[in-house]
Every structure is written in C-alpha cells, then in structure tokens.
Amino acid sequence: MIDTFHFIRPLWLVALPLLWWVCWWLQRRRQRSGWQQQCDAELLPHILIGTAARRSSLPILLLWLTATLAPIALAGPTWQEQPQPIFRQQSALVILLDLSQSMNAADLKPNRLTRARLKITDLLRERREGQTALIAFAADAFTVVPLTEDTHTITALLNSLQPELMPAQGSQPQRAINLGVQLFQQAGAKQGLLLLVTDDDTPQAATAAANAAQQAGYALSVLGIGSKEGAPIPLKQGGFVKDASGQMVLPRLNSSALKDLAQAGGGLYHDLTIDNRDLDTLLSRLATRTEDPQQESSHSTTKRWQDEGPWLLWPLAVLVAAGFRRGWLLMLCLLVWLPQPAHALQWKELWRNDNQRGQQAFEQQDYATAEEQFDDPAWKASALYRQGNFDQAEKLWQDNDTADAWYNRGNALAKSGQYQQAINAYEEALQRAADHDDALANKKVVEEFLKNQQDQQDQQDQQDQQDQQDQRDQQDQQDQQDQQDQQDQQDQQDQQDQQDQQDQQDQQDQQDQQDQQDQQDQQDQQMQQAMASESDNQEDFTEAQKQLLRRIPDDPGGLLRRKFLYQYNQRDQHTSGEKPW
Structure with a gap:
C-alpha cells in the first residue's frame, strides 16, 4: 500500500x-485581543479563570485540524484500484443506397x-455512436464502407456516388438486403437496422429477402425517394430514357408497395421530408446504450484509482459540528469544494484506434497530425502526399x-519532377490492371509534358547553334578585312617615307583597338539577348508544367468504379433486372 x-x-x-x-x-x-490588550500581564493571572483561558484556544485548534484535513481530502489520497465497467453504443445501421438511373429523375430538386x-449526410451528422455501413446497389450490390464508427469516411465518399459507377443498371434491392445481413454477421452484430433509401416502384421481389432478414434479427426500414407524379430520367448525352417500345420512362414513387416491404422486414416506412421527421421515425428502433457483448470480463472493464478522500469527510463533519456549537461558521468555507471524480480514460481514445483518429485529422485537412x-x-x-512530401510518400508506397x-x-514522382520514373510507375500500374483509367490518363499527361519539354530544349539548342555560326561568320569576315588592310598598308609603305609608315602604323593600331571594342560590344549584346530568351523560355516552361500537373485527377469515384467492376466480374450471376433503370 505504501508503494502505491x-x-x-x-x-x-x-x-x-x-x-x-x-x-x-x-x-x-486572538492572543492580542480582549483582556490581553486592556490589562497588564502581571494582573492577568488574577483576573482570568484558568478553565476559560483553556477553552479560548479550542476554536483555533479546530481551525488548524480543519485546514489540514480539507486539502488532503480534496487532493484525493489513494492506494488501490477499482474496476469500472465500459459501456458503448451497440446499435448497428446499414444504409442501402439506390444508384439506379431512376435516381437522376428531377421531380425532387435538383434530383x-x-x-x-x-x-x-444529416443522418451521419446526428449519429454520434454506434456502427454504420454503406452499400450501393443497382442490378447488383456493393459495399462502399463496412461497419465502422467513423462516419466521416462515409460522408467523404457520398458525393462521389453516381449511377455511372455501377457495372450494370437495374434495381435489385434484395441483393442489397442480403449483403447488409452479411455485414451484420461478419461484424458479430446480433441486432441491427437496414435502412433502404430507394425509389423502386416494383419492390415486391425483395419481400423474401426482407422476411429472411427479420428472422435473422435485422429489421428493414424504407425511406421513399420521389413523388407520385414522377419525372423523366435524363441521359448525359441528351434526351431521356425510353423503354423497349420507345415510350419515355416516367418512374413514380410507389409508397404502398414500399410500405408493404418495410412491414415484411419488421420495420417502418416514411417518405422523404425536408425536416427530420422521416429520420426520427425510421431510426426510432435502433438499440440504446448497452454493455459491449463482444468483450469478455477482462476486456469489458477498466481500472481507475479509488478516491479515499471522502472518508475524511467524517472527521471534518465532527469538526464543523463543533464549530457550529461555538458559533464558528467560518468552518463551512473549507467544505464547499467536494472531490471531483477521476477520469482514467478519454471516451474518444477508448473507442478509436490510431488509424481512425488519423482519418479524422485527414478529413479535417490536418495532414501533419x-x-x-x-x-x-x-x-x-x-x-505525406497532401503535405507536399512527395519523396517520403513515394518511399512508403514502395512496400x-x-x-x-x-x-x-507515379503521382508522387510526377509532383517531385521525376517524370520518366513517373511514366514507369504508371506502366507498372497498367501491367497489374489494364483498365486503370486514371493511370493511363496521367501517363499520357506526363508524356505530353515531357514531349513539350524536349521540343523546347531542341529549339533552344538550334538557336544556340545558329548564334555560334553567326559569330564564326562575322569573325571570318573580320579576318579577311584585316588582311586586305594590311596589304594596302604594305603598298603604301613602298611609296612613302619612314615617317609616313610610322603614322600609318599608329592609325592601324587605333583602328584595331576600335574593331576589338566593337566586336566585344557586339558579343556582350548577343549574350544578353540569349540570356533574356532563356529566361522567357524558363518562365513559359514553369507555367506549362503547372497547367499540365493540375490535370492529374484526384477523385475516389474512379477507384470505386474499378472496385465495383472487379467484384461484379468475380461473381457468377450477372443480371440487369427486368428494367435497366
């Protein structure tokens, strides 16, 4: 006990x-008040009664004891630990989102x-505890995010979900229901709620799957999207979706059929509303806080130090009672601060691992944390990539x-200026996945950039060679002119006397000096022009580099499309349903 x-x-x-x-x-x-201040010290023993003098020190003694015990009690003395049960929200929710073409209908604005x-998004914002998963379905169902407590990840992926991501079109909610039951069972959840968000006007085929989910302990609630009037389904290339007879498809919300489906699944149905009445109704059956059934006794509890300070309140109560008997109310001021409970663990740290806390910081753009x-x-x-540490990010991806x-x-190498290595990385990606559209597109962008860079370098080399040739031609012309001048001077030397020859020699020297100065000035001017041209080309190159690198896409939709297509090809049954919308 002493050690702890x-x-x-x-x-x-x-x-x-x-x-x-x-x-x-x-x-x-107190010692300097009353009789001590009014009488001489020699008279005090004859005036004061001994017992009264002893009683006068009792309040001070009580005050000393209270002033000692109260801070010790507030400090919380402890020497042993006590177990404390851990509670968590055990409600599990799987959202089944319809991504068929009919969800593009614009009867609800914008669609x-x-x-x-x-x-x-509103649902995830209000859902602070419990596990949540997201499944997207059309002719087949695919897991976007498995059961997790990190709702921010689901929110981040929502905007990238489009009908174009699905490998095959149609509406098969029964496949989404069966996949949701599998997610519950894989996570060990004995109870859960399936929330079907759909506009399917013929959901009768999913009744059997809803009954099976209810028998397994998982209720199915339905949120109807659309209106009774309906609206045509627009196409990206223009026009609207038509059926086999050439008639324009006009999907309408079949509330009665969806309500029957919800009843078969043991859940509730509600149309989409502007406020939260729909969510309050559909999610009312989610389980409340319960103890975690997955953890054994050694894992379902934590330990904290047991505060023994409250035991000191008993002697403090006796001292306060004595103070009241003496009319000494100041003692109450020392007992107004009661010990606060000790918190051994923080709630967020208890239910989130390092990767989940990192994901939260990543979504908040706190990339360093x-x-x-x-x-x-x-x-x-x-x-690291988002922070601009492209070299370190590339090394981690090597594993x-x-x-x-x-x-x-490849993206990291391209951002760090290693363009040829980036092309090699994109080729490696295409060897492992020939349908990797993003790798193919980025490879073409970097190749185009390298080609433009090479063309600019070739043009600069040609300009430098031309400048050198011009300089050599000027030098040859100058040499020929010098030779001619020397010949003329030699003829004049034969006709003139020695003095004239000396004068002519002086003039020739002056002329040579002037020619050298002119040539030097001309070379300096050409050099300045070449440097200015190189600077302009470098600025153009930097701007072109920035524009090309901005074209590298960063969209999770491409990854989800390839993931869904891969899983779809791995499955044996490929159906598009009775209607491909």
Whole structure:
C-alpha cells in the first residue's frame, strides 16, 4: 500500500501552507485581543479563570485540524484500484443506397439522388455512436464502407456516388438486403437496422429477402425517394430514357408497395421530408446504450484509482459540528469544494484506434497530425502526399505492389519532377490492371509534358547553334578585312617615307583597338539577348508544367468504379433486372 500511495489531485496540497498561515495569523490576532490588550500581564493571572483561558484556544485548534484535513481530502489520497465497467453504443445501421438511373429523375430538386445524399449526410451528422455501413446497389450490390464508427469516411465518399459507377443498371434491392445481413454477421452484430433509401416502384421481389432478414434479427426500414407524379430520367448525352417500345420512362414513387416491404422486414416506412421527421421515425428502433457483448470480463472493464478522500469527510463533519456549537461558521468555507471524480480514460481514445483518429485529422485537412496518427503505411503516405512530401510518400508506397500503389507512386514522382520514373510507375500500374483509367490518363499527361519539354530544349539548342555560326561568320569576315588592310598598308609603305609608315602604323593600331571594342560590344549584346530568351523560355516552361500537373485527377469515384467492376466480374450471376433503370 505504501508503494502505491499517491494523490489523485495533488495540486490541492498547495493550499496547505496558505491555510496554515491564515490559522497562525488568526491565532496571533486572538492572543492580542480582549483582556490581553486592556490589562497588564502581571494582573492577568488574577483576573482570568484558568478553565476559560483553556477553552479560548479550542476554536483555533479546530481551525488548524480543519485546514489540514480539507486539502488532503480534496487532493484525493489513494492506494488501490477499482474496476469500472465500459459501456458503448451497440446499435448497428446499414444504409442501402439506390444508384439506379431512376435516381437522376428531377421531380425532387435538383434530383432524387442529391436529395438522398443530403438526407444521409444529416443522418451521419446526428449519429454520434454506434456502427454504420454503406452499400450501393443497382442490378447488383456493393459495399462502399463496412461497419465502422467513423462516419466521416462515409460522408467523404457520398458525393462521389453516381449511377455511372455501377457495372450494370437495374434495381435489385434484395441483393442489397442480403449483403447488409452479411455485414451484420461478419461484424458479430446480433441486432441491427437496414435502412433502404430507394425509389423502386416494383419492390415486391425483395419481400423474401426482407422476411429472411427479420428472422435473422435485422429489421428493414424504407425511406421513399420521389413523388407520385414522377419525372423523366435524363441521359448525359441528351434526351431521356425510353423503354423497349420507345415510350419515355416516367418512374413514380410507389409508397404502398414500399410500405408493404418495410412491414415484411419488421420495420417502418416514411417518405422523404425536408425536416427530420422521416429520420426520427425510421431510426426510432435502433438499440440504446448497452454493455459491449463482444468483450469478455477482462476486456469489458477498466481500472481507475479509488478516491479515499471522502472518508475524511467524517472527521471534518465532527469538526464543523463543533464549530457550529461555538458559533464558528467560518468552518463551512473549507467544505464547499467536494472531490471531483477521476477520469482514467478519454471516451474518444477508448473507442478509436490510431488509424481512425488519423482519418479524422485527414478529413479535417490536418495532414501533419494525420501522418503521426496513422499506422497504415498507405494512409501515412497519403497524408505525406497532401503535405507536399512527395519523396517520403513515394518511399512508403514502395512496400505495396498493387496497381493503386504504383499509380500513387507515379503521382508522387510526377509532383517531385521525376517524370520518366513517373511514366514507369504508371506502366507498372497498367501491367497489374489494364483498365486503370486514371493511370493511363496521367501517363499520357506526363508524356505530353515531357514531349513539350524536349521540343523546347531542341529549339533552344538550334538557336544556340545558329548564334555560334553567326559569330564564326562575322569573325571570318573580320579576318579577311584585316588582311586586305594590311596589304594596302604594305603598298603604301613602298611609296612613302619612314615617317609616313610610322603614322600609318599608329592609325592601324587605333583602328584595331576600335574593331576589338566593337566586336566585344557586339558579343556582350548577343549574350544578353540569349540570356533574356532563356529566361522567357524558363518562365513559359514553369507555367506549362503547372497547367499540365493540375490535370492529374484526384477523385475516389474512379477507384470505386474499378472496385465495383472487379467484384461484379468475380461473381457468377450477372443480371440487369427486368428494367435497366
């Protein structure tokens, strides 16, 4: 016990010297008051009764004891730990989002899919505890995010979900229901809620799947998207979707059929509303806070130091009672601060691992904190990439031999100026996934940039060669002129006397000096022009580089499209349903 004895809140012990000084000051003041100030010291023994003098020191003694015990109690003395149960929100929710073409209908402005995504965003914002998953479906169902407590990840991926991501069009909600049950069972959740967000006007085929989910312990609630009037389905290339007979398709919300489906699944149905009445109704059956059934007794509890300070309240109560009997109300001021409970763990740290805390910092664009929190090398590399540390990010991606890792390495190499290595990385990604559209597009961008750079370099080399040739031609002409002048001077020397020859020699020297000065000035001017041209080309090159690198896409939609297509090709049954919208 001695080894483990300590104080939970030791800062309260700082008040001890101050309270002792107050007690000493009150004692000194009491000793110098009353009869002691009015009578001589020699007369006091004859005037004061001994018992009265002894009683006068009792309040001061009580004050000393109270001033000592109160800070010790507030400091929280402890020497043993006590177990404390851990509670968590065990409600599990799987959102089934319809991504069929009919969700592009504009009877709800701007369209049905946008309104559905906004409603799911509101749901995730209000959902602070429990696990949530997201499934997208059309002719087949695919997991976007498995069951997790990190709702920010789901929110970040919502805007990239479009009908164009689905490998095949149609409406098969029964496949989404079956996949949602699988997610519950894989996570070990014995209870859960399936929330179907759809505009399907013929959902009768999903009744059997809803019954099976209810029998397994998972209720199905339905949120209807659309209106009874309906609206045509626009196409990206223009026009509207038509059926086999050439008639324009006009999907309408079938509320009665969707309500029957919800009843078959043991859940509730509600149309989409502007406020939260729909979510309050549909999510009312989610489980409330319960103890975590997955953890054993050794893991379902935590330990904290047991505060023994409250035991000191009993002697303090006796001292206060004595103070009341003497009319000494000042003692109450020392008991107004009661010990606060000790918190051994923080709630967020208890239910989030390092990668989840890193993901939260990443979504808040705090990439430095995210890089420190992440244990996963791929996520750590992404955080370094967003900070501009492209070389470090590329080194972390070297440990992964997947197509996406090679694609990310190519982006990092391109950003750091290693363009040929970036092209090689994109080629490695295409060897592992020939349908990697983003890698192919980025490879073409970097190749085009290198080609433009090479063309600019060739033009600069040609200009330099031309300048050198011009200089050589000028030098030859100058040499020929010098030779001619020398010949003329020689003829004149034969006809003139020695003095004239000396004068002519002086003139020739002056002329040579002038020619050299002119040639030097001309060379300096050409050099300045060449340097100015090189600077202009460098500025043009930098601007072109920035424009080309901005064209490198950074959209999770491409990754989801390839993921869905890969899973779709791995499955045996490929159906598009009775209607491809």
